[in-house]
Amino acid sequence: MIAPAQGGLRVTAVDSLAAGEGIVPGLPIADARALLPYLAVREADPCADAEALARLAGWCGRYSPLVALDGADGLLLDITGCAHLFGGEDILLADLTRRLTGFGLTLRAALADTPAAAWAWAHAGPGGVLPVGVARQALAPLPVAALRLPDGMAAALGRLGLRRIGDLMDLPRAPLTARFGDAVARRLDLVLGRASEPIAPLHQPAPFRRQLAFAEPIGTRGDIDRALEHLLDGLLVDLDQAGQGLRRCEFSVFTVDGGVQRIGIGTARPSRERRHVLRLFAERLEEIDPGFGIEVMTLEAPVAEILPAQQAALEGGPATGEAELARLVDRLQQRLGRHAVVRLEPVDSHIPERAVTLVPALAPPSHRPWMVEQPRPLRLLPSPELIEVTAMVPDDPPLTFRWRTVLHRVAQTEGPERLSPEWWRDRPGTRLRDYYWVEDLEGRRYWLYREGAYGEPRAPRWYMHGLF
Amino acid sequence: MRVSATNLFKLRHHLGALAIGGAALFERLVLSDPVLDASLPWGGLPRGSIHQLEGVPGDTSVLSFAAGLTSRCAGPDGRALWLRLRRDRQETGEPYGPGLARYSLPPDRLMLVEARAIPDLLWALEEGLRCTGFSVALAEGISPDLTASRRLQLAAEASGVTALLVSPGPVRTRSVALTRWRVTAAPSARGVHRPRWQVELLHCRGGKPGSWIMEWDDAALGFAVVPALASRALAQAV
Structure with a gap:
């Protein structure tokens, strides 16, 4: 891969064969060609790379809701509390590696106590799971570049003979900070877990979330329906315990071929009605294309509002007018679009087209009448x-x-x-x-x-x- | 045996209900003019059923008549559902709040729904008719066929919501609607602000067709029939 850079075209990425011939990223294209005349060269497309990475991040949602982009070529997953769902950390990492390799990707994966340690272990170490408590010994032999120091600082440390992370660990901190600012000490803290580093997930995790993984991929509509019902039952229990009702609900399916499909529904009022939510989803379940099969499903309620526990009316029994109206509005909006179900509201203006505005159908009424001095058309x-x-x-x-x-x-x-x-x-x-x-x-x-x-x-x- | 008018009325009412297979008698809606109400076999317009209104091309008066009827159906505190097709926006304009005020349809009791296609509109209408939160549902731009109208009629009967189906031009399909009206504009005799409609009752189950000139009575919020003779005399006088 090549891209325009300072002083002409330079190599930005190489495959393992080219690397074996001594071609490294940063090399001018002319030098690379001199080393290897039959080098196959393609132009880099950073935008497409970024898109592909974002898609991959979406796919990683099957392992954890907290997925963050890391640089232009990395993904960071916070799997706290997720590993046991897959049978342990080792199995999770192996599964991830196997699947991504199956997609034809080359990757280095590592799992550690802190994001910085995992990065170091993946980029400079052998990868895999870094066992708890041995980070110090394991990371010590890695080069200082694995700390992700600012440009030039690794070289500066190298000139002082500090080439390994272990060399830095034993140094007194005061002179180190005096010479290099707090960057080195801080990075070291992050790697060793003495300071915490937040990650910025692509999607804010929903407060209510349920996940279902299948031993065998499923594909029929009946199976999808049953799985959704199962997820919803769980989600409603969570919501009920929290005294909340969902306003938005997102259903994601992860297919075998690495695709993610999401459908969402919204309700005008907080709801915990199973039948109603299922009916809203039923309108759109046809959009889901299971392809070669669905492996994992999640159901999330990204937006929930307080809905006190109440004596639920028997399902299918007579409902009150207001509740029935809210359900109707949800169904209409689901099929016709959010802006297709509205009501009018007066505005103070004497210009005819400005005297009216459209508001959501169930917006609280202002009880203002129409201001009419002269007759107006219908x-x-x-x-x-x-x-x-x-x-x-x-x-x-x-x-x-x-x-x-x-x-x-x-x-x-x-x-x-x-x-x-x-x-x-x-x-x-x-x-x-x-x-x-x-x-x-x-x-x-x-x-x-x-x-x-x-x-x-x-x-x-x-x-x-x-x-x- | 002498058959009293009330008995005859009750019998008709009953037969009317049986004719479309409904067990319950229709609750009726009084259109506020005694002449008009008396000419309908139910003594008014039956609720919980579908009624068709048709206009003629180039004349949107049927929409204002329908607005009046919607207001009568909704009464002082009922809710109304108003469904339209998106493509009719520019053609016939959008319902305008300050103009609806005249027909006493306040903003918080009128829900507007816009559909992109006729199947969506019919679906939304049926959903609306099943919801007892409404008193009346008005749908513009459709004239359903026999099957569709039967579905709508059943939904309306079950909930008691009245359905008004407005077609911009002549209705050519058969339907199970209890009444079908043709509404055109009529010259007003008492100034631009006193609109009049030429209203023809084309079809009425168990009743006779008729034709009237009507006005909107702002005080009673109802329809008033203009006596034919008076209207002509006044029109000539102006």
């Missing part, structure tokens, strides 16, 4: 439509108008109602509007307006805005 066109108008005198109400190619003869009109722009909100130059209520000969009623006035440099224009 329907408002989202964008006013230009019409051709004839009038006796320019300032008069229209006699005829042509809208959507149909000529309307006006029988009676009322108006104008003059609406000035809101100077605190509209751009300068916004023109005032004169609204007319117009009825044509057939009795169809319209709300038209003239934008601007005669005598201005720009001629006024007429628009259709509402229908009664």
Whole structure:
């Protein structure tokens, strides 16, 4: 792999064969070609690499919810409390290595007490599980570069003869800090677990989470349904004990071929109703493509809210109007989209299109009535439509108008109602509007307006805005 | 034997209910005008069933009539569900709050639903009809076939929610709707702000078709039939 760098193209990554011939990252391409004329060269694509790494991070969610990216080519998993699910740390690491190798990836994996020690063990050591309590002895022979020191510092230490981590461990700290700042001492602390290092997980772990791993991959819809029900039962028990109800719920399936598929549902009110949640998921379970089989499933409730324990109504029994309404809203939103189920709410503005806003269907009511001084149309066109108008005198109400190619003869009109722009909100130059209520000969009623006035440099224009 | 009008009414009512297979008698909705209510065999519009309204192309008056009917169905504290197709947004405009005020539909009692396709709309309507939290569900832009309308009717009967199905043009499919109306604009005689509708009852199970000119009565929040003679005389006078 090559990429443009200082002084031309340089090698950024090599495979094991090229490495065996002495090609190392950082080498200019010309030198590499001189060493190995038949070297196969590809251009590096860091964006695609990053995407692939992020996908891989998603896949690693099967082992632990806490997965963080580490540099451009590393992943960090916090498996605290997860190892026993796989039969122990050794087995977990072996499983991870086997699967990733199966995907055709080359990797070095290590497991240790601290993220820094695991990094050192993976990059400079032999990898594998670093047993508890022996980190000090095991890490001592590793080169100081394994501490991930800032650029040049490893070389500077090397000039002093400090080449191994063990050399640093026994030194008094004061002179070390005086010479190199606190970076060296701090990195050493992190590796040895004397200081803690937080990791920044890609996905914040959900407060409620259940996981199910299958001995044999599953694939049929019936199996998926049953597994989901099982997960949900567990999740609902957790929620119930915490006195919480879920607002969002995410179902993830990990397939054999390394893919992750997620479907999510949302509820308008905190819920612990099994039947309701299953029904919401049922709408979307068809989207899941099990491929060659599903190995692991997780069900998470990333957003939960307080829902006090209550005497649950018998399932399928008569429900109260409000609860029933909330369930209906959830179902409608699940299928039609979040913004498809709304209600109107008045806004203080005299500009017609600003007098209304849409709010979620179950938003608490403000109990404000519509402010209506003059009659308003029942329907408002989202964008006013230009019409051709004839009038006796320019300032008069229209006699005829042509809208959507149909000529309307006006029988009676009322108006104008003059609406000035809101100077605190509209751009300068916004023109005032004169609204007319117009009825044509057939009795169809319209709300038209003239934008601007005669005598201005720009001629006024007429628009259709509402229908009664 | 002398058959009293009440008995006859009860019998009709009963037969009407049996005709569509429902065991319960319909609760009826009074449209507030005695002339109109008396011409319907139920003495008003039956709740818990579906009714079709059709307009004519280029005339959206049927939507304002439907809004009035929705308001009657919802009453002072019922909830209404209003379903539309997304593609009709620009064509017929969006329901406008301040305009709904006239028909006494306050913002917190009206839920708006927008669907992208007709199957979604029908599904949402059926879901809404099963929910007893609503008094009435209004769906714009559909005229379901026999099977779909039967499903809707069953859902409406079970919950008691009234369904109003509005079609922008003439309805060509058969359905099990109890009534079918055609609404067009009628010239108003008392100023632009007193809208009138030409309302034809095209089909009415167990009743006779009819035709009226109606106005919205802002005080009673109901429909008022304009006597044919008066409307003509007034129209000429203006």
